[in-house]
Amino acid sequence: MTITTRDPRTESAPGPVAEPRRPRPRARRNSRRPVWDEEPSLPATALKGLALTAISFLAIYPMFAVLATSLASQEEIVEKNGLVLWPDSPTFAAYEQILSGGVVTDALLRSIGITVIGTLCSVTFTVLMAYGLSRPRVVGGRFWLMSVLFTMFFSAGIIPNFLVVSELGLLDSYAALVLPVLISAFNLVVVRSFFMGLPQELFEAARIDGAGDFRILLTMVLPLSKGVLAVVSLFYGVAYWNAFFNAMLYLDMDKWPLSMILRQYVLLGQPVADNAAMASEMAAPTQAIQMAVVVVSLVPIVVVYPFLQRYFTKGVITGAVKG
Known part of the structure; x- marks a missing residue:
């Protein structure tokens, strides 16, 4: 009787046992991707166009x-x-008529001055207040922030505002068009949110080097905030350029900006000539002069807007999300 022995060196190890394949679940016929993930079809593209x-x-x-x-x-x-x-x-008779040194020309110069000075003052004070409220451990910071947010939902009204302007001695003064609306709560919140989204390591490094708040703001924060500052400046500029209600309340007729002249002449149909004799000697038709005043009031905004349009997404959305 022969006994055979197995050599473990020559015997191959048993392979892994293959698991039985499970049938794949069938895809649901009604399962679709979200609308924003689907490829646009030709009819949809044509409809959008x-x-x-x-x-x-x-x-x-x-x-x-x-x-x-x-x-x-x-x-x-x-x-x-x-x-x-x-x-x-x-x-171009209508444009020659309104730009020949009369009422429209003076009102245009007033509007340019109010817009430039008002925008500079508003942006400056908005940046200063937003930077102060964006820093941690500011004494009374939450109280002032809540006070600003309160003004976004509740306003004093026309009569209280007029009484305040009158008591401050601002009637018949261009300061009445700037000081009551110096800081916009919405713009302040946007700039503050943008400042809070900046890297805190930059502020800590500047503190270690001995920089103060004003130096940090001028040399570090403002160069990084060109986008949001451009957008906020455009918001303030458009608001000052188109504002007419405060001018109607606080200014005499000889100090009216272009927006009031536009309202007086186009909507009410009253001539912009200095007197009735000059109005009767107008070379251009009345309706042409009305449309020319509208064009002159639109040109500055149309010219400035394309240069600041590219900052809109970077400035407003970034400042609103990071907060």
């Missing part, structure tokens, strides 16, 4: 009609019932 084209047309058409009417003659305006889309013989 038509919608954007229609919206652009509705925005550009009134501005083009205003510009064309300001360049039209009296015969064309009467013939086309006051709406000229393409003047046959364009003329």
